[in-house]
Amino acid sequence: xxxxEAEGLxxxxxxxxxxxxxxxxxxxxxxxVLLGPNGAGKTTLLLALASLLPARGTLRWRGEPITSGLAxxxxxxxxxxxxxxxxxxxxxxAELGLALRGVGRAExxxxxxxxxxxxxxxxxxxxxxxxxxxGEAQRVSIARAIAVDPEVLFLDEPFGGLDAPTxxxxxxxxxxxxxxxxxxxxxxxxxxxxxxxxxxxxxxIIRGSVRQDDRADTxxxxxxxxxxxxxxxxxxxxxxxxxxxxxxxxxLSVAGCTIEVAAVPPGGDxxxxxxxxxxxxxxxxxEDTGSAxxxxxxxxxxxxxxxxxxRVILDSxxxxxAHVTVTSAREMGLAPGQEVTASFKATVPHLLPRHRARPV
Amino acid sequence: MDLIVxxxxxxxxxxxxxxxxxxxxxxxSLAVSGTATLLSVLLGVPLGVVVGLARFRGRGLVLSLxxxxxxxxxVVVGLFVVVAIWRSGPLGGLDALCTREAMIAAQFxxxxxxxxxLTAIALQGMDPMLRTQIAALGATRLQAGWLLAREAQxxxxxxxxxxxxxxxxxxxxxxxxxxxxxxxxRILTTAILLESNKGQFDVAFALSFILLAIVFxxxxxxxxxxxxxxxx
Numbered sequence: 001x002x003x004x005e006a007e008g009l010x011x012x013x014x015x016x017x018x019x020x021x022x023x024x025x026x027x028x029x030x031x032x033v034l035l036g037p038n039g040a041g042k043t044t045l046l047l048a049l050a051s052l053l054p055a056r057g058t059l060r061w062r063g064e065p066i067t068s069g070l071a072x073x074x075x076x077x078x079x080x081x082x083x084x085x086x087x088x089x090x091x092x093x094a095e096l097g098l099a100l101r102g103v104g105r106a107e108x109x110x111x112x113x114x115x116x117x118x119x120x121x122x123x124x125x126x127x128x129x130x131x132x133x134x135g136e137a138q139r140v141s142i143a144r145a146i147a148v149d150p151e152v153l154f155l156d157e158p159f160g161g162l163d164a165p166t167x168x169x170x171x172x173x174x175x176x177x178x179x180x181x182x183x184x185x186x187x188x189x190x191x192x193x194x195x196x197x198x199x200x201x202x203x204x205i206i207r208g209s210v211r212q213d214d215r216a217d218t219x220x221x222x223x224x225x226x227x228x229x230x231x232x233x234x235x236x237x238x239x240x241x242x243x244x245x246x247x248x249x250x251x252l253s254v255a256g257c258t259i260e261v262a263a264v265p266p267g268g269d270x271x272x273x274x275x276x277x278x279x280x281x282x283x284x285x286x287e288d289t290g291s292a293x294x295x296x297x298x299x300x301x302x303x304x305x306x307x308x309x310x311r312v313i314l315d316s317x318x319x320x321x322a323h324v325t326v327t328s329a330r331e332m333g334l335a336p337g338q339e340v341t342a343s344f345k346a347t348v349p350h351l352l353p354r355h356r357a358r359p360v
Numbered sequence: 361m362d363l364i365v366x367x368x369x370x371x372x373x374x375x376x377x378x379x380x381x382x383x384x385x386x387x388x389s390l391a392v393s394g395t396a397t398l399l400s401v402l403l404g405v406p407l408g409v410v411v412g413l414a415r416f417r418g419r420g421l422v423l424s425l426x427x428x429x430x431x432x433x434x435v436v437v438g439l440f441v442v443v444a445i446w447r448s449g450p451l452g453g454l455d456a457l458c459t460r461e462a463m464i465a466a467q468f469x470x471x472x473x474x475x476x477x478l479t480a481i482a483l484q485g486m487d488p489m490l491r492t493q494i495a496a497l498g499a500t501r502l503q504a505g506w507l508l509a510r511e512a513q514x515x516x517x518x519x520x521x522x523x524x525x526x527x528x529x530x531x532x533x534x535x536x537x538x539x540x541x542x543x544x545x546r547i548l549t550t551a552i553l554l555e556s557n558k559g560q561f562d563v564a565f566a567l568s569f570i571l572l573a574i575v576f577x578x579x580x581x582x583x584x585x586x587x588x589x590x591x592x
Contacts, residue, residue, distance in 0.1 A: 096507075
């Protein structure tokens with residue numbers, strides 16, 4: 001059942017459309033992630049979906065157009081990147097949404113106790129909000145939101161301002177809470193890992209438009225266009241041309257190298273784009289002895305450490321990017337000029353049409 | 361120099377023995393200025409919240425008029441109030457000239473723009489995301505205004521104190537509307553004016569000390585409240 005549906009939603013600033021969405025829907029019990037780079041319009045879209053920003057278009061609640069913004073806002077809850085707690089105790093802050101809805105004192109106390117407990121901050125109930133750490137304050141902010149038992153929970157980068165350990169702990173707690181809820185959730189993030197771990201569906205927002213709206217694993221495995229591919233971490237988007245094609249296998253040429261792909265070129269395009277995730281490429285010293293159908297003799301151009309992994313830029317007859325762990329890179333002694341074999345299975349690549357029309 | 365020393369000594373002696381004339385002027389001052397400030401807060405804070413938060417046609421004009429009102433010369437306000445309540449004036453039927461009510465009206469006109477203007481500035485300067493968060497919590501406009509005003513309680517306290525400060529120390533409007541009647545409309549500032557004109561510097565000093573003590577106490581309370589809290 002569709003809970004919330006936006007149609008022809010547009011937000012304008014200074015006469016310019018900053019967000020324009022043809023259609024976006026949220027199902028019951030579903031977590032929809034609005035994923036996109038900074039400044040893409042994710043927060044603006046979330047505010048428009050939450051009826052907190054003037055926007056053109058139609059918002060429908062269970063199929064009916066929303067006519068009263070206030071009545072709608074009392075069905076939902078929003079958590080922002082900053083906790084935005086008021087100058088009062090944790091208990092009073094967490095009760096606020098319920099108090100504004102006219103819920104009685106005893107019921108408020110019961111629901112807030114549950115919500116604070118679920119977020120692991122029940123022991124802070126009597127503490128003043130200004131004496132909380134950033135992580136504690138954000139937990140209280142989420143407790144305040146879930147205390148009203150919203151039918152849709154909007155989360156605008158709720159872990160953005162937190163340190164890594166706090167962020168990981170809170171993400172795990174939130175994932176557990178979301179799994180136990182029948183309501184829908186809209187989560188704004190630019191973090192791909194967060195999108196994958198929390199989202200059922202992902203809508204990729206780039207320059208104010210929804211460029212892809214699909215199951216989370218589909219978006220990451222089969223991005224809809226090169227910009228989406230780049231944002232979801234598909235660093236290798238290579239122009240190819242079809243040499244031969246059967247029902248389940250396509251043979252392509254990329255800069256003269258033959259590559260086999262277990263996919264059909266979209267729309268019968270003879271010149272598709274070949275997408276390969278760097279994480280799906282295996283590097284070996286010497287000749288590859290594995291089962292991968294594509295094994296490309298390559299030369300290491302340079303190695304760039306990115307956290308616990310190393311980004312290896314290769315010359316495989318064309319530029320190719322692979323990711324290996326720091327340990328693997330050290331054990332293999334990867335260094336510029338080194339000869340390696342870059343392998344990937346035929347099922348790994350995804351094909352894109354080269355000239356895909358983009359939504360306006 | 362002797363004059364000042366004698367004046368100070370006499371002032372301390374009058375304050376110590378709670379001189380009836382000095383105490384009467386002090387209590388009249390607190391009553392008149394306190395009432396005028398209270399009325400200004402009751403009317404100025406809600407209107408300031410509306411002007412600070414709402415966007416409506418003519419808002420800029422309201423803010424300009426308010427800012428102008430914050431700089432009203434007290435004697436001009438006194439003149440307008442006197443003309444209004446003069447026997448032949450539009451409010452002559454009230455027979456309010458030389459009464460505390462007339463003084464309160466004049467002081468209200470002086471304090472009200474200060475309270476309204478500073479309230480509007482305080483609300484306007486609040487984090488816009490806090491407004492969004494409160495709306496997202498399901499607040500009506502009235503509830504949102506109340507919650508935001510509570511969040512801005514420190515600037516609102518400053519606004520009230522600024523309003524009180526503006527009227528407790530003014531003399532022009534009070535002497536014109538209240539006529540400086542002993543044990544009735546004589547307040548600290550008008551009494552200081554009278555006593556210094558008479559050359560009774562010890563009395564004028566005593567009254568000045570009390571006035572300064574009141575102003576100091578107000579600032580001390582405001583400063584204490586400001587320092588007690590740090591932003592979230």
